Each structure stands twice: as C-alpha cells, then as structure tokens.
Amino acid sequence: MRRLVDQFRSFDRPSRVLMVNQFSINIGFYMLMPYLAGYLAGPLGLAAWAVGLVLGVRNFSQQGMFLVGGTLADRWGYKPLIVAGCLLRTGGFLLLAMVDSLPAVLVAAVATGFAGALFNPAVRAYLAADSGPRRVEAFAVFNVFYQAGILLGPLVGLALTALDFRATAMVAAAVFAVLTVVQIWVLPTRRGESVVARTSVLDDWRVVVSNRPFVLFAVAMIGSYVLSFQVYLALPLQAAVVAGEPRAETALVTAMFVLSGTVAIAGQLRITSWFARRWGSGRSLVVGMAVMAAAFVPLIVVPGTGLGWWSAVGAVLLTAGLLAVGTAAVFPFEMDTIVALSGNRLVATHYGFYNTVVGVGILLGNLGTGAVFGRAREAGLGALTWAVLTLIGIACVGFLYLLERSGRLDPPPRSDVARRGDTVNTAG
Numbered sequence: 001m002r003r004l005v006d007q008f009r010s011f012d013r014p015s016r017v018l019m020v021n022q023f024s025i026n027i028g029f030y031m032l033m034p035y036l037a038g039y040l041a042g043p044l045g046l047a048a049w050a051v052g053l054v055l056g057v058r059n060f061s062q063q064g065m066f067l068v069g070g071t072l073a074d075r076w077g078y079k080p081l082i083v084a085g086c087l088l089r090t091g092g093f094l095l096l097a098m099v100d101s102l103p104a105v106l107v108a109a110v111a112t113g114f115a116g117a118l119f120n121p122a123v124r125a126y127l128a129a130d131s132g133p134r135r136v137e138a139f140a141v142f143n144v145f146y147q148a149g150i151l152l153g154p155l156v157g158l159a160l161t162a163l164d165f166r167a168t169a170m171v172a173a174a175v176f177a178v179l180t181v182v183q184i185w186v187l188p189t190r191r192g193e194s195v196v197a198r199t200s201v202l203d204d205w206r207v208v209v210s211n212r213p214f215v216l217f218a219v220a221m222i223g224s225y226v227l228s229f230q231v232y233l234a235l236p237l238q239a240a241v242v243a244g245e246p247r248a249e250t251a252l253v254t255a256m257f258v259l260s261g262t263v264a265i266a267g268q269l270r271i272t273s274w275f276a277r278r279w280g281s282g283r284s285l286v287v288g289m290a291v292m293a294a295a296f297v298p299l300i301v302v303p304g305t306g307l308g309w310w311s312a313v314g315a316v317l318l319t320a321g322l323l324a325v326g327t328a329a330v331f332p333f334e335m336d337t338i339v340a341l342s343g344n345r346l347v348a349t350h351y352g353f354y355n356t357v358v359g360v361g362i363l364l365g366n367l368g369t370g371a372v373f374g375r376a377r378e379a380g381l382g383a384l385t386w387a388v389l390t391l392i393g394i395a396c397v398g399f400l401y402l403l404e405r406s407g408r409l410d411p412p413p414r415s416d417v418a419r420r421g422d423t424v425n426t427a428g
Helices: 002-009 013-030 033-041 048-063 066-076 078-098 102-161 165-186 201-209 212-220 222-231 234-243 246-278 280-294 297-304 309-342 347-378 383-405 414-419
Strands: 193-195 423-425
Touching (some): 002 013, 002 246, 013 078, 013 102, 013 165, 033 048, 033 102, 048 102, 048 347, 066 078, 066 102, 066 347, 078 102, 078 165, 102 165, 102 246, 102 309, 201 347, 212 309, 212 347, 212 383, 222 234, 222 246, 222 280, 222 309, 222 347, 222 383, 234 246, 234 309, 246 280, 280 309, 280 383, 297 309
C-alpha cells in the first residue's frame, strides 16, 4: 500500500484526479449494473427479450460509440467530454430510478452507455498526455484504482439493492453528479495535439484507419479481451457446473471475483515493474498474452485427473488468478502502445477506434464461447471450450510476437507522423 501511495503522489494533480475519478466512476457504475437485469425482470416485470434488448442497447451505445467519443475529445478537448459523460450518466441513472416503461428504460440505457463512450477515450488520452514518458507507470496505478472500483461497487450495490433498486440508482446518480462538479472545479483544461488545418471527421478517421501498425495491433489484441471477459461468462458458467447448487455457486463466483480484484490491486505495480525491467513494452505484451492463454490449461487438465470436487474448484480459481495476472501485465503496456503508435496525434480518436474494434470482438467472442460451452457440455466434452480459448490465446501470442519482432509496435518516426498532417501542441 505504501508503494501505491508513493507512486500515486509522484504524479501531477490532473493524473491523480483522473485516477480517483475512475475509482468513483466504477463504484457508481458497478453498484448498479450487475443488478439491472434482475430489476428489469423482477419489479418491472419485463419479458426476457426486453431485458436482453435493454442490456444490448446499453452495451452498443457505449462500445459502438467509442469512436465518436474519441473524435469529439480530440476536437473539443478532453475535459469537456469527461464532464459531459459524467453529466449524461447522472441523468441516465436518475431516469432509471424514475421510469417503469420499456421506451423510457431504453432511453436511460442509451444515456448511460453513450456517457461511457464520451468520457472513456478522453480520460485515457488525458492521462497519457499528462503523464508523458511515465505513461506505463500511470496506467499501472490507474488500473489499481479501476479494479478497486469494480471490486467495491457491487458490494455497495448489494447493500443498497437489498433495500430498493431505485435507491441504488439514485445513489449512483449522486456519485456521478458529484463527479461532474469535481471535473468542472478541479480538473484543468487540457488538449492533445490538434490539427492546424480544419479537417473533417472522415479525414480524422481516415488517418486512424490508414495507420496500419495500429490497426494490426488492435486486431491482435481482440483475443486478450475475449479471454479476460470469460471471468464474466465462461468461468461463472463453469462455477455453476462445479458447485452443483446455488449457494456454493454464489460463494465460488464471489471468491473468483475477490481473487481477481486482489491480484490487480495488490500485484499491479509489482507486475508492471517486473515486466518492464525484464522485457520492455513490446515483449511484455507478448509474455502477458501468453500468461492469459495458459490460464485455461488447468481447466483442460484437472477434470481428467479424477482428483475430485476440490481440484475442480481450485482449477476455476487458478484460471481466474492467472487471467488477472495476465491482464495486469498487459494493460499498462497496451495503453502505452496505443499512444506510441498514434504518434501523439488524434490520441483519443485512436483510443475510440481501438475500443470499438475490441468491443466488436468481445461481442463475437462471447457469442462463440457461449455456443461452444453449451454444445461441449451436451456432448460430454467439457474441456473443448477451454481448449478453444487457449488456441485463441496462442494465436494472439503469435500475432503479437510477429508485430513486435518486425518493429511494428515501435513508435512511428516523426516524419511519418508529419506526413499524416501538420500538428501543433496546445495546452491550457
């Protein structure tokens, strides 16, 4: 903890504000979202298809709009987009607390989703600009605050939802209302590198799409998100199979999330420091991705050993822990590489495009994983799902290794950046 405090205090005020903000954002978001489906299907009495529609619309309005949010951040500045996103999410959560019809709930879902698309690219671009050459360290500390919010949010939400989901929504709205005020009064205005000539949005997007090393990197990293997301999909499904009854299932899933959060919070700085010293940025991505690929091996091996129930539980927890280690290893270098490949131009737009690409990958990956898991269980081939996920990880390791060996993960020469458009630094 002392090391985290020292690292945190070593950054300038804007970076510290952004880290604390992200902790608060995740508390406000995760105190409500895990319980939304139950509220829609229970007290509101919506049909299953309507619950799926609401959740799908919310996800699309965030993942599908990241590119728009990033583009606006580069054009209007990072702070206005962060403030706008917090304000919009305040309104969305307030609306969820007040309405009970499907059309109104859909409007609230769109508002909360699009809010994330507004402030997420802006926050990351702002942090990268403010931390400068210490980007990797900054994103490592940022991830500690990020994961702490994810860990604490559902616990707060559980206590509030036990009273009334509407109370949870109101408290979440209050968190974002306070965040909105904090951004306005505390966060300095800052812009990244801006294009001197007035260019169209399509021109900006053309710059990003034509950045071949960056696009290849975004495609290569889809697998890391597909694998890490299995903490929310395949591992809970496996926990249900292993546990056998609801109470044991809940305990196992809870233990899995606590373990993942603890690894990220307690180990992030040590993992980042060790990887940076030993391998540097590009090779750390490859090794971290290899850890994620290997995370599913226990679920392939253990069922065939006949060691019983405890070994099956241990395999689930070991997989969750290894995924947490791999994700912690990858995240800071991943965020740094995006900035490096952008050449410090249109950074938020690059983040937005990147998140859109991996968001589509998560959607397709989840559909595929869910289908394989169900079919494999029916056919008595429980290890098939984990073998497929391992192969996805191995393919991504190979792709990243080729990019790293060929130098495509290195920052582009300044002349290459200049050819994409003349730029000038502006800050205020």
